Amino acid sequence: MTDASPTPDVAGFLLGLFGLRGRVAVVTGGASGLGAAFAKGLAQAGAHVVIADIGADLAGEVVDTIEQAGGTAEYWYVDVTDVKAVNVFADLMESNHGRLDVLVNSAGAAYRCPIEEFPEDAYDRILALNLKGTYFMSQAIGRKMLAAGTGSIINIASIGGLIAYPHSSAYLASKGGVVQTTRSFALEWADRGVRVNAIAPGLCDTPILTKALAMSGSTTTTDFIQDRQIVRRLIQPDELVGAVLFLAGDGSRKVTGHVLAVDDGYLVQ
Numbered sequence: 001m002t003d004a005s006p007t008p009d010v011a012g013f014l015l016g017l018f019g020l021r022g023r024v025a026v027v028t029g030g031a032s033g034l035g036a037a038f039a040k041g042l043a044q045a046g047a048h049v050v051i052a053d054i055g056a057d058l059a060g061e062v063v064d065t066i067e068q069a070g071g072t073a074e075y076w077y078v079d080v081t082d083v084k085a086v087n088v089f090a091d092l093m094e095s096n097h098g099r100l101d102v103l104v105n106s107a108g109a110a111y112r113c114p115i116e117e118f119p120e121d122a123y124d125r126i127l128a129l130n131l132k133g134t135y136f137m138s139q140a141i142g143r144k145m146l147a148a149g150t151g152s153i154i155n156i157a158s159i160g161g162l163i164a165y166p167h168s169s170a171y172l173a174s175k176g177g178v179v180q181t182t183r184s185f186a187l188e189w190a191d192r193g194v195r196v197n198a199i200a201p202g203l204c205d206t207p208i209l210t211k212a213l214a215m216s217g218s219t220t221t222t223d224f225i226q227d228r229q230i231v232r233r234l235i236q237p238d239e240l241v242g243a244v245l246f247l248a249g250d251g252s253r254k255v256t257g258h259v260l261a262v263d264d265g266y267l268v269q
């Protein structure tokens with residue numbers, strides 16, 4: 001007896017949940033590290049990707065990689081701490097593309113220093129980039145999404161937005177702020193078609209980590225974090241792409257205000 005049941009259309013089913021063909025995705029910080037992996041992953045899922053970053057050379061390489069793989073992408077110089085420039089960028093993207101479906105806020109930086117010595121200018125820089133940059137880019141792109149009645153914003157927070165570790169006080173404050181920013185945007189926009197979620201990555205293998213370690217000349221924080229890691233290796237940027245695709249696509253259409261840890265179980269302890 002032959003099995004007469006139809007072959008399931010796996011590809012069609014998955015495309016319906018996670019496919020992004022015809023959609024436009026903006027990725028801040030898309031020139032490097034996690035943002036570059038998100039840009040490539042979103043393009044691979046079919047989205048046209050717009051990288052907004054201050055790093056032209058690296059962004060150009062990401063655009064080339066996407067195009068060589070058959071996707072489409074473009075780069076714009078945008079300093080996310082400059083609210084006027086962010087608003088001009090959002091207007092331009094709306095008039096160029098006619099739609100803005102996904103925003104990933106991945107631009108960010110870290111600064112390590114004991115609290116009693118923490119410099120005011122470093123504090124202001126970290127808060128302006130990680131927290132204010134996320135807020136006002138989300139406001140600018142979110143206004144376009146609200147007008148269209150649809151959109152998904154994904155903020156890159158950190159396990160440091162949910163727990164504390166030493167010598168990163170401004171960073172932890174900024175990421176705690178990103179978590180609450182995510183929740184407040186999600187609440188205000190839940191009934192208007194715009195979803196706002198966050199990802200809280202554990203320790204990842206990107207330049208931000210190298211820079212942060214070089215800053216203090218010690219590995220105290222890394223030792224501390226790695227002592228607590230269940231899986232004793234850094235997360236690779238590609239390993240976060242599935243979470244971004246889930247939150248970007250229709251498979252998560254009822255998910256908003258959520259903070260999704262991608263941390264090898266770090267926060268479970």
Ligand SMILES: NC(=O)c1ccc[n+]([C@@H]2O[C@H](COP(=O)([O-])OP(=O)(O)OC[C@H]3O[C@@H](n4cnc5c(N)ncnc54)[C@H](O)[C@@H]3O)[C@@H](O)[C@H]2O)c1
Nearest residue numbers: 029032033034053054055079080107108158203204206208
């Ligand atoms: N790497 C980790 O371990 C880790 C863990 C948790 C969260 N995160 C977060 O992930 C995000 C990405 O970090 P990463 O690890 O990819 O670091 P990264 O240094 O590789 O990338 C940061 C990107 O932000 C861009 N950027 C910096 N200032 C900018 C500005 N003013 N305007 C626009 N772009 C700007 C940089 O040019 C760079 O491309 C950050 O928000 C970071 O806090 C990283």
